[in-house]
Amino acid sequence: MIEIKNLVKVYTSKKSKVIGVDNVSLTINHGEIFGIVGYSGAGKSTLLRCLNLLERPTSGQVLINGVDLTSLNEQELRKARLKIGMIFQHFHLVSSKTVFENVAFALKAAKKSKEEIEKRVNELLDMVGLLDKRDAYPSQLSGGQKQRVGIARALANDPTVLLCDEATSALDPSTTKSILSLLKKINRELGITIVLITHEMEVVKDICDRIAVMQDGKVIELGNVYDIFTNPKEPLTISFIESVLQFELPEHLLSKSTGTIVKIQFKGDIAEEAVVSDMLQSFKVKGNILHGKIEYIQDMPLGIFIMELTGDESEIKRAIDYIAQRTNGLEVITSAA
C-alpha cells in the first residue's frame, strides 16, 4: 500500500516559487492499477517522482508498505528503491549496452551473482517477449521493444510497486495496446501495484482500477474508473471523458432536424436491455439513431446513444420520461417544441 500524506513540493529559485504538488493526500491500495491524469503542468510527474523520492517533498510523507521513505537515510533509501521499479516515456536505456546488459545493470546494482543475473535476465526477457533480442542494442529496437526492455529492467529486483511515467506516450496506438496488456499481465500475475501518469484517457480506460485527476498541483477528483467515466463531476474531468466518448454531431444534422434530439446514457446491465425498442413499441413516436456506441470499461458496458424522436409532442414527452426512468441519464440536445 502507498500512503501519500499532505504532500507538498515547491520549486524555489532566486526569482520564483512554483508549487508542483499542493497538499495531496492519497492511498493507493496494494495490487491496484492507479492512474494519475491531468494536463501538462498539473503536477503528475512531480507527484510520481516523489513516490520514490527522485524528488524530495518539501513537506509531507510517502509511506510504502508502512515505511516512511522521507525518514530513511541514503543507504536505506537505495535499498527501498530497489523495490520500486520505474519506466519512462523515453525509455532511458543505455545505448552502448545490449538488451541483456541494460537489464543486468539493475541486478548488478543489487549485488547479485553472475549466475543469478544470467538466470534472472533470461526469465525477464522471456516474460516481456524479447529473448531473441538479448544481444541487440537499443538502436536496433522499435519503441515498443525498447519499452519492453525498460519494463524487464524495472522488474529485475521483484518490486512491489511499478511507477510508469507516460510510458506509452511515445508509442503508436497498437504498440500502446500491447504495452498496456503487458502491464496488466504483470499486475495480475505478479500482484505488483502500478501507478501510472498519463494525459491520455484511453490509457486509463483500458487498464486502471482507480484514478486521480490533477489540476494546479491538487487532486480535484478521485474514484473508480467506471464511476468517473459514467458520472464525472468536475469540469476538467468531464472534458477528459469527452475526449474518449466524443459525440459531436455534424452541424447540418442538427439544423436539418425537425424532431427532438436526445442523448441517452446506459450503464451496466441496462446497456444490454432493450430500452429503446420497448419505448418505440410503447409510444407513438419514431426514433432515428444518429450516433451511438458501447464502450467497455473494467469489462462493464457504458452505452451512449443520440436519437432523434419525431411524432406528437405529448407522446415525445412521455417517451422521454420513460427513457429517463429506465436509463442512467437523458439529456435533451434540441427540442422540436
Ligand SMILES: Nc1ncnc2c1ncn2[C@@H]1O[C@H](COP(=O)(O)OP(=O)(O)OP(=O)(O)O)[C@@H](O)[C@H]1O
Ligand atoms: N525542476 C523544476 N523546477 C521548477 N519548476 C518545476 C520543476 N519541475 C516541475 N516544475 C513545475 O511544477 C509544475 C508541475 O509540473 P509537472 O512536470 O509535475 O507537471 P505534469 O503534470 O507532469 O506535466 P508534464 O506532463 O508536462 O510533465 C509545473 O508548473 C512545472 O513548471
